[in-house]
Amino acid sequence: MTNVTEFATRGEIEDDLLVVDYVAGRLTGDARMAFETQLASDAELRLAVEEERQLRAALTAAPDVGVPPATGFESLRDEIASDRSPVAWRHPSVAAGAALIAFAFLLALLRPGGDTLPDVEDAVFTGLSENPALVSDGNTVTIVFAPGVSADERADISAQLGFTLVDGPNAVGAWTAVATVDVDRETLTRWREDPRIDLAEPRRYESP
């Protein structure tokens, strides 16, 4: 099979995705009008739109393979029946208890010889960096550690490489880190070459 690895500029990618969004109906307002104006006079663009329509039609006409059977729910009935105590997080005493549990959980994560990343069952499903103050300095980075990296090791890595973990992990195991060094190309290269790190990407936030 042919390998498609050629380089593409950000502009080429954005232009190409305009075609995708137009065909998907996600291009609206002025952007759609501008696109259609160009479409009227650009034969190459019309061809790209037609190709995208064909690709989308082929993809979305695919049959629903892998839909679990409706009867699958029966196997969960007993489990949810035994776990139906009402959640009363807004009650002050319950909230205080929850805070204590959360603190204990945090301590457990940070204890010497602590566990690896919480598994999906135990993950803290918080949004990453909902606090704008965390990202105002432009040094915020998304970090995903390699599987098996423990809480202690995360602390060591953070100190060695120059960032502080401020939130996470999210549902897919990513952490938000604020760099204590300049996040330039060399820094990112150094972090990405570290075998204990699977992903290090600067975060970019757009104004609302």
Next chain:
Amino acid sequence: MTSTSNDDDDRALINRVASQRDAGAFERLYHSYRRRLGPFMYRFVRDVAANEETFNDVMMTVWRKAESYNGSSRVSTWIFGIAYRQCLKALRQAGKDPGSDEHREVADENTPSLERQDLVERALNGLSAEHRLVIELSYFAGHSYQEIAEIAGCPENTVKTRVFHARKRLRVIMNELGEQHS
């Protein structure tokens, strides 16, 4: 599939699950996501029985963690994020590296029948896990690039780059498979 009204329905259901432990609301969510999530997960897990089991694991996580959904994203984005992570876990437990090509089904030139949908399936199977993820979420589940970034835990520009290259690769694979067929 991904309209605002759908998300409103989902939010109402997840709130009832979180605040009242409403099994009826959970059952409605379960059946709604069977069709939305099952095929997405199947393309990662590639095993009917394992997919059913993994789907139930995902939905039990939704049941247990419903109160931790904070409303900052669509419910489907939150659930797809859980599913993606659960699929990666299932692949690792099965001894398959989700980042490698090892578990991919590549086109078999000796297979006599290449119907159109079969061709699409085989083309999708020829993509890497990362490329398949963005195509699945963009084309099948209708998520925005920003939502896909949340689910995959990567920047939005990375998602766009992956969509760009995944589409190119899909077209190449589909053309090659079509030529083999003809």
